[in-house]
Amino acid sequence: MSQSLSLQLPEQLALSVTAEQFAVLAAANRELHLERTATGELIVNPPTGGNTGYRNSKINYFLVRWIEEEGGNGRAFDSSTGFELPKGGNRSPDAAWVSPDRWQTLTLEQQDGFIPLCPDFVVELRSKSDRLQDLRSKMAEYIENGARLGWLIDPQSKRVEIYRPGQGVEVLENPSTLSGETVLPGFTLSLNRVWA
Numbered sequence: 001m002s003q004s005l006s007l008q009l010p011e012q013l014a015l016s017v018t019a020e021q022f023a024v025l026a027a028a029n030r031e032l033h034l035e036r037t038a039t040g041e042l043i044v045n046p047p048t049g050g051n052t053g054y055r056n057s058k059i060n061y062f063l064v065r066w067i068e069e070e071g072g073n074g075r076a077f078d079s080s081t082g083f084e085l086p087k088g089g090n091r092s093p094d095a096a097w098v099s100p101d102r103w104q105t106l107t108l109e110q111q112d113g114f115i116p117l118c119p120d121f122v123v124e125l126r127s128k129s130d131r132l133q134d135l136r137s138k139m140a141e142y143i144e145n146g147a148r149l150g151w152l153i154d155p156q157s158k159r160v161e162i163y164r165p166g167q168g169v170e171v172l173e174n175p176s177t178l179s180g181e182t183v184l185p186g187f188t189l190s191l192n193r194v195w196a
Contacts, residue, residue, distance in 0.1 A: 016040040022090050023114065026082065033079070038088035038141065052127035055155060058194050059095045059123055066180075066187045074099045074120075074184075082114040085145040090114060091138065095123035097184060118145035121183050126154040139163045149183040155195060 017025060022036045035043040048056065056079060066072040077096040084090055096119035103111070110116050122142045124135050132154070139150050143163050150163035160178060162170040172178075180187030 015042040017042050019084070019088065019090070026090075026114075033092065034090075035082075035092055036090040038085065040088075048127050049129075051155075052125060055153075055194050056094050056125055059125065059153075059189065062189055062193075063095055063097060063187070066184070070186060072184065072187060075103050077115075077119070083119060084114040084116045085118050085141070087141075087145050089141060089145070091141070093119065093122040093142070094125045097121040118142060118147050120146075120148045121180070122147050122150045124150070124152050126152070126156065128156070136161070136169075139169075149181060151178060151189075153191075153194070158191075158195060160191070 017036060017040055019036070022034070022042070025042075026034050033044070037043065060076065060078045063076040067074060067076055075098045077093075077098070079092055079094045081096065082090055082092050083096070098115070098117070099120050102117060102120065106115070106117070119142070122139070124138060126132065126135055135152055139152050139161070140163070142150050143165055147163070148165060152161040152163070154160070158174040160172045160175055162172065162178075164170075176190070176192050178189045178191060180189075
């Protein structure tokens with residue numbers, strides 16, 4: 001039996017992998033939260049802390065509840081879901097939603113693997129270890145790949161950045177709620193319940 005070793009990568013060292021190599025690497029390391037940029041840079045995200053995990057669970061709960069109980073539709077996904085973006089990245093937003101008509105265009109095989117599209121709606125929740133600039137770049141990448149609405153939620157500053165195609169980023173200081181707007185009509189997230 002071989003013994004496994006951990007590889008520690010300094011921040012200034014970037015590893016690049018192809019989309020095919022990423023798929024093999026992700027399948028062999030399901031316990032790791034891996035992502036890949038459009039240029040092929042491999043990103044290994046550490047597990048979140050307790051408070052971030054709890055907040056992520058709440059956000060996903062409210063999104064699923066909107067679909068299951070409040071007349072919403074489409075498919076909601078948590079941070080363990082991988083998306084193969086049209087411009088080449090492999091990303092896993094903290095929460096995501098895909099419209100029913102786009103979901104139905106996928107084959108069963110596509111639905112079971114890395115989903116080969118960009119979600120219509122994405123949420124990134126900043127944890128203490130996240131660099132804000134990295135998350136902003138990720139949000140811009142989602143919009144460039146077809147996301148119609150994105151929220152970057154920063155519990156540390158109680159600030160939310162809202163991303164929309166063709167518009168500047170809207171910054172809200174300590175909002176109590178967020179609206180799904182025309183992308184998720186009727187969906188409202190109570191941030192007072194997320195901040196707690």
